[in-house]
Amino acid sequence: MQNRFYLIGYMGVGKSTWAKRWAKQRSCPVHDLDQLIATEIQMPIDEYITSQGELAFRKVERSVLHATSHLDGIISVGGGTPCFYDNMEVMKALGTTIYLHAGVGFLTKRLVDSAFAGNPRPLLAGVPIDSYGEFIGKHLLERLAFYEQAAIRIAVEKEDVLARLSEL
Structure with a gap:
């Protein structure tokens, strides 16, 4: 039985959200890479990117x-x-990769x-809300x-996500 799953998307x-729900159902540990990174750098990721730059962040992430x-x-x-360095290959080698799309x-x-709701994403900083769709469409295509x-x-x-995950 596979013991490590990576949710990407x-x-x-x-x-x-799905990682937490599925982990509860499976009675297994759940980990959020962003939280692990924040613990490693001892500050919020957006602050780290602002002070150190995205390249430094991507190195820590790797x-x-x-x-x-x-x-x-x-x-x-x-x-x-998944889009930087050999990260996708690493995840595929270490576990099962699942793309939520x-x-x-x-x-x-x-x-x-x-x-x-007061929780804007750092990547969308500077993007007018009425341009989100266009930005997301182009960015998603790149990834x-x-x-x-x-x-x-x-x-x-379109699918019952938890039911599909439960099959694994």
């Missing part, structure tokens, strides 16, 4: 991802994690709602080749 698709080799359970990763409209609505390398794909808008 674009920001706002629900990776962290190192922390490699360190997940000793963890069992379900690991949710940031939307950009959704359409641009679904993602845009969730990210707009999040911004209005798609990485996401589609996942062993399993689940359409969060």
